[in-house]
Amino acid sequence: MKSEWYIDWFDSPYYHVLYKNRDGIEAEKFIHALNQFLAPKTDAIFLDAACGKGRHSIFIESLGYTIDGFDLSENSIEAAKNHETEKLKFFVNDIRIPLKVIHYDFVFNLFTSFGYFESHEDNQKAINALTESLKTNGVLVMDFMNCSKVIDRLNVNETKEIDDISFKINRSYKDGKILKDIEFEADNKNYKFQESVMTITLNDFKTYFEKANLKIEAIFGDYNLNPFDIEASDRLILIARKN
C-alpha cells in the first residue's frame, strides 16, 4: 500500500535539511510572543501536537513548564527524545487520536502541522482530538499558513542550495490544495517528494472549532502577533478556548 506523503517526507532527513532555517531561534521568538499573550500560570501543562524534533517544546520546558510533544514521524521523535527531562516527554502519535484526555491547559499546533489529510472529516477528527485533550477553559493555538496570500504570490519555480543539496521546487495550486514538488539528488540517489496542503480558510477553521466547542478569542497574522490581514499576513494564527 502506498504510504501517505506526510509519513515519508517528514520522516526523511532531507526534510530537516530543506527546512533548517525553521530553527530554535524562530521557535523561541514565537513562544515568547505567545506566552506574553497567553500568560500561562507556572504550573500550566502544555502539549505540542505534531512537534517534529521538538524545537518549541524544548524551549517551553526551558521556561519551567511541563510539556508533552508528539509527532507521527518516528525519526523526529527519536531525535526529540534526546532532550527529554522530568517535565518534557515525547511520543509517537497521530493527531487524530488524543494523546491524553482532559489533561492540558494549552495545546499548540505550530508551523503548518495541519491540512495534510484529504478530507474535512479527518481535519475535524484532528481538531476534536486536540480539544478532547484540553481541560475545560484550556486554549488551543493553531498556527496555519494564510492560504490566500500563498495562492496570490505563488513563487512557481525555485532552487535552494542547502548543505550541498540542490532542491528544485515547483509550487502549484490545484483542487483546493497547495502542492510543492521537491526534487533533488543526495547520497547518490534521486528523490522526488510532493507536499500537499489543503487550503483551509478562516471560515473552515471557524466551522471546525464551532463543532468542537472551541471559541475563537484572537486571530493573529504573524509570529510577532500582529493582527491577521487576509491580503498581507503570512500566517493565520488562531487562539481558541474550550467551553
Ligand SMILES: C[S@@+](CC[C@H](N)C(=O)[O-])C[C@H]1O[C@@H](n2cnc3c(N)ncnc32)[C@H](O)[C@@H]1O
Ligand atoms: C511542517 S512540520 C512542523 C513540525 C514542528 N511543529 C515544527 O514547527 O518544527 C509538520 C509536522 O507534522 C507532522 N505530522 C504530519 N501528519 C501528522 C499526523 N497525522 N499526526 C501527527 N503528526 C503529523 C510531521 O511528521 C511533521 O513533523
